[in-house]
Amino acid sequence: MNRFWKLLHMEVSRFWKLYITLFAMTLLMQGGGILYVCNRYMQTVKDKMGPAASTYAQYAEEHGVVTFSDILSEAQLYFLAPIALCIGGMGLYVFLIWYREWMGKNMFIYRLLMLPTERRHLYVAKLSAILLFVIGLVAFQLLILPLESALFTSVIDQALRGSTESVTSIIQNHAFLQILVPRTFTEFVMYYGGGALFVIVMFTAILLERSYRLKGIAAGVIYVGAAVLLMIAPMLIMNRDMNDYLYPNEIFIIELTIAILIGMMSLAISFFLMNKKLSV
Amino acid sequence: MIEFKSVRKKYGRKKVLQDVSFTAQKGNITCLIGINGVGKSTVLKAIMGLTPIDGGSILIDGMPVGKHIYEHVAYIPDHISMPPNMTVGASMQFMKDFYASWNEARAEEMLTFFKLKRSDRISELSKGNTAKLNLLHGLSLDVEYVLMDEPFSGIDAFSREQITEVFTSKLVEDRGVIITTHEINDIEHLIDEVVLLDNGFVKSQFNCEDMRMQEGKSVMDVMREVYIG
Amino acid sequence: MKRYWFSILLVVFILGSIGTYYVTAASRSYPDFKLLTVSGDDNEAKSLVLEGTIKGYGSLDVSSKGSEYEQEESYFEQFSISKRYSYNQEMVQLFKEHRGFMRAKRSTNSIYEDEKTLAYASFNSGYVDRQSKLDVSTLDLKTKSEQSFTAAVPNHEQYNYAYVIDVQLDGQLLYIFSTNYKKNDNEERIAGNLEIHKYTVDLNAKSISKDEVLFADTKQDNGEMVTYSLESSMPSKAPNDVLVYRKQTEKLVKDKDGNEMTETSKSELFTLNWRTGQTTAVSSFESNGSGEWVGVTADAIIWTAQQGTSARVTNYDLKTREVKSFDIAVPSVSSSMVSGDRLYVLSKEGDSAKVVIADLKQGKVVYTGKIDINEQGEDRTKLLTNLAIFNLYVKK
Numbered sequence: 074m075n076r077f078w079k080l081l082h083m084e085v086s087r088f089w090k091l092y093i094t095l096f097a098m099t100l101l102m103q104g105g106g107i108l109y110v111c112n113r114y115m116q117t118v119k120d121k122m123g124p125a126a127s128t129y130a131q132y133a134e135e136h137g138v139v140t141f142s143d144i145l146s147e148a149q150l151y152f153l154a155p156i157a158l159c160i161g162g163m164g165l166y167v168f169l170i171w172y173r174e175w176m177g178k179n180m181f182i183y184r185l186l187m188l189p190t191e192r193r194h195l196y197v198a199k200l201s202a203i204l205l206f207v208i209g210l211v212a213f214q215l216l217i218l219p220l221e222s223a224l225f226t227s228v229i230d231q232a233l234r235g236s237t238e239s240v241t242s243i244i245q246n247h248a249f250l251q252i253l254v255p256r257t258f259t260e261f262v263m264y265y266g267g268g269a270l271f272v273i274v275m276f277t278a279i280l281l282e283r284s285y286r287l288k289g290i291a292a293g294v295i296y297v298g299a300a301v302l303l304m305i306a307p308m309l310i311m312n313r314d315m316n317d318y319l320y321p322n323e324i325f326i327i328e329l330t331i332a333i334l335i336g337m338m339s340l341a342i343s344f345f346l347m348n349k350k351l352s353v
Numbered sequence: 354m355i356e357f358k359s360v361r362k363k364y365g366r367k368k369v370l371q372d373v374s375f376t377a378q379k380g381n382i383t384c385l386i387g388i389n390g391v392g393k394s395t396v397l398k399a400i401m402g403l404t405p406i407d408g409g410s411i412l413i414d415g416m417p418v419g420k421h422i423y424e425h426v427a428y429i430p431d432h433i434s435m436p437p438n439m440t441v442g443a444s445m446q447f448m449k450d451f452y453a454s455w456n457e458a459r460a461e462e463m464l465t466f467f468k469l470k471r472s473d474r475i476s477e478l479s480k481g482n483t484a485k486l487n488l489l490h491g492l493s494l495d496v497e498y499v500l501m502d503e504p505f506s507g508i509d510a511f512s513r514e515q516i517t518e519v520f521t522s523k524l525v526e527d528r529g530v531i532i533t534t535h536e537i538n539d540i541e542h543l544i545d546e547v548v549l550l551d552n553g554f555v556k557s558q559f560n561c562e563d564m565r566m567q568e569g570k571s572v573m574d575v576m577r578e579v580y581i582g
Numbered sequence: 583m584k585r586y587w588f589s590i591l592l593v594v595f596i597l598g599s600i601g602t603y604y605v606t607a608a609s610r611s612y613p614d615f616k617l618l619t620v621s622g623d624d625n626e627a628k629s630l631v632l633e634g635t636i637k638g639y640g641s642l643d644v645s646s647k648g649s650e651y652e653q654e655e656s657y658f659e660q661f662s663i664s665k666r667y668s669y670n671q672e673m674v675q676l677f678k679e680h681r682g683f684m685r686a687k688r689s690t691n692s693i694y695e696d697e698k699t700l701a702y703a704s705f706n707s708g709y710v711d712r713q714s715k716l717d718v719s720t721l722d723l724k725t726k727s728e729q730s731f732t733a734a735v736p737n738h739e740q741y742n743y744a745y746v747i748d749v750q751l752d753g754q755l756l757y758i759f760s761t762n763y764k765k766n767d768n769e770e771r772i773a774g775n776l777e778i779h780k781y782t783v784d785l786n787a788k789s790i791s792k793d794e795v796l797f798a799d800t801k802q803d804n805g806e807m808v809t810y811s812l813e814s815s816m817p818s819k820a821p822n823d824v825l826v827y828r829k830q831t832e833k834l835v836k837d838k839d840g841n842e843m844t845e846t847s848k849s850e851l852f853t854l855n856w857r858t859g860q861t862t863a864v865s866s867f868e869s870n871g872s873g874e875w876v877g878v879t880a881d882a883i884i885w886t887a888q889q890g891t892s893a894r895v896t897n898y899d900l901k902t903r904e905v906k907s908f909d910i911a912v913p914s915v916s917s918s919m920v921s922g923d924r925l926y927v928l929s930k931e932g933d934s935a936k937v938v939i940a941d942l943k944q945g946k947v948v949y950t951g952k953i954d955i956n957e958q959g960e961d962r963t964k965l966l967t968n969l970a971i972f973n974l975y976v977k978k
Binding site for chain 1: 666686
């Protein structure tokens with residue numbers, strides 16, 4: 074195995090305990106939330122039916138049936154809170170994955186910069202690790218969604234349940250999940266490519282700070298601002314008198330080009346900083 | 354040969370190295386001497402490419418600093434540079450994974466000599482043991498040059514003795530060693546070449562042997578002349 | 583390799599989970615609705631597209647060839663302007679033929695086209711600010727020379743907002759018919775502040791040479807309000823001497839909760855020859871009743887009225903003022919449109935949607951069809967009940 078893969082593995086193994094904790098927290102909060110809401114729903118049904126010996130089927134006839142999607146929106150808080158925590162955690166880790174190396178008296182950065190390999194391998198390993206962790210969390214959500222659906226099936230009586238939904242339709246009908254897991258694989262690549270671009274730009278800002286310290290913070294902030302401005306420039310120009318001047322496919326191509334240019338520029342700056350300017 | 358030619362370096366407005374030139378030969382132990390804060394560590398970091406220099410050039414066997422030097426030069430900083438939650442064994446595995454020049458047999462030998470346990474976490478090691486493991490990481494590499502930053506500072510007498518023993522052993526033989534220190538007493542008998550640093554300049558570079566033979570001065574005598582007189 | 587199990591497992595897990603999801607999503611089968619011919623010529627419905635949605639599967643287009651689901655579309659199709667404007671084939675055609683000229687031009691009503699000239703006029707941002715102007719562009723279809731300018735709008739400070747309903751051309755004079763909302767300080771009803779304007783733009787002088795108020799909302803002594811609205815015609819870019827407008831008499835009534843609401847007491851239809859200024863009442867038009875408005879074409883007004891199990895279609899010829907009527911056998915009209923000399927009517931009959939195409943010239947039905955699906959029993963009923971068609975257009 075070459076050194077890049079070893080570096081990537083090292084990043085993964087340094088995070089895995091926290092990572093498993095995120096998995097466990099998501100599973101427990103979502104599962105618990107869905108279980109709680111399902112049970113509460115059954116209780117409401119029983120309360121409404123009263124002691125009279127009417128059946129679930131009759132209740133469903135009168136009050137309608139419930140689907141897993143209904144329960145999901147009812148358990149919104151339990152469902153989205155762990156996702157928000159994971160997103161926040163990963164956002165923080167974008168910074169931590171670098172600053173960690175300078176922390177404490179045993180600065181690991183000495184060793185990392187002295188590894189007999191291209192320093193950009195270190196950069197790419199950190200970037201890949203972040204992407205791997207994020208996509209891993211999405212994969213985990215995809216894995217536990219059917220399990221949560223099974224939980225719903227086991228608690229709610231069949232007579233009260235609406236038609237079974239496929240995982241695809243559960244996700245595509247959910248306002249937030251359809252962003253995390255877009256409809257087509259192309260979109261998935263686009264969305265997470267956009268996310269990678271964001272991480273690359275943040276990495277550039279971090280490396281600017283690490284190379285030039287105080288002045289670097291200013292440079293980093295300006296760099297991020299410039300990148301954002303560049304991304305929205307087509308919109309800003311168009312929203313003046315020239316409303317809709319560009320056709321949608323033109324806007325797409327322009328945005329894609331800008332994104333690729335920003336990405337390439339950021340990588341070039343980052344690699345330069347790592348090779349020439351980074352200081353322990 | 355490690356060549357330092359008119360190297361300049363400043364941190365903010367503070368000029369740490371103003372014009373530093375010296376050479377360190379293979380097979381010699383070269384000692385960088387100066388009071389704290391004169392830029393001794395900066396010199397070592399600059400050789401390793403851990404901090405950018407503002408001017409001048411550094412050549413290692415005629416080659417500029419780059420990733421290829423890390424298999425030829427080992428740097429032992431004044432602190433261990435491994436994550437604290439790593440075990441001794443894992444840190445050795447890490448070195449083995451990344452360095453082709455890692456000599457596992459020698460590492461084993463030193464592990465036994467220093468009486469370190471593989472299962473211990475780095476964060477739980479005593480100061481002396483941490484320094485020993487640090488030395489192990491650097492010296493187990495089959496490299497031509499070893500750079501050591503203050504290997505004896507803040508270490509108990511017993512550990513110091515063990516470390517000194519390493520210097521006189523075959524572990525250091527034939528290699529080019531650059532060592533920094535602010536107190537010369539303990540190691541005067543070990544070193545071949547001295548570079549006196551002060552205020553960002555090289556005050557003097559001389560061979561200890563020659564100095565003693567020809568002028569009858571110890572390193573301390575020369576230091577006194579340079580710094581006080 | 584053993585040391586790397588966690589990393590390897592993570593990668594395998596990601597590939598497995600995400601891969602499985604997208605493979606499943608891509609291989610998902612969607613119900614294939616089809617428009618089937620019941621009677622008449624298949625070719626009549628060849629280009630007809632029915633837009634709808636179905637629970638669990640999202641929006642779809644149904645035609646005689648089958649169904650196309652939005653969820654099956656590729657990611658890039660959403661950036662195609664002809665896909666976005668599929669409901670408006672007139673615009674799609676223009677985007678295709680005059681891509682450069684049509685930049686920043688998205689309003690159907692603002693377009694005029696004859697054999698020689700393509701023209702576009704629109705207010706750049708309503709009347710919200712003082713800079714508000716009228717943007718005018720013309721394209722000579724022979725020489726391909728483009729001309730565009732911005733003209734100051736007379737008395738623009740009197741209006742909050744305005745939009746173009748129709749554009750007509752006569753030599754070097756461009757006529758803009760617009761609906762203007764007058765500014766009002768005391769938050770009166772918007773409907774009482776409408777004016778229909780006719781702006782004359784001199785293309786040589788590049789300015790508005792005349793501003794006429796054709797109609798303005800008026801309040802009558804009995805408290806009733808008379809409002810006017812101009813009907814846009816289809817296709818709206820076509821040259822047309824005669825415009826159609828509606829005059830409505832409304833009054834304020836209170837519902838049982840005491841909320842004020844307007845009630846239309848009378849709705850009349852008129853034609854206006856903008857060259858001569860002559861107006862004529864379309865007396866045969868009855869607004870109240872179970873009728874459905876269809877629209878105005880370059881040479882006729884068409885509406886339907888439900889009469890029991892069939893709908894009576896009325897075709898009012900704008901030039902000859904001749905009225906022709908014929909019946910089509912549908913229990914209700916849920917949607918309808920005119921393209922060329924064909925009338926397309928959509929009706930919900932039992933579970934399935936029914937389509938009737940009539941020849942307006944001859945006044946007879948030439949095609950009847952219904953939406954069906956190749957499923958049996960309960961599934962079929964359920965799918966057909968869940969399908970909701972809300973619009974139809976003819977793909978060019």
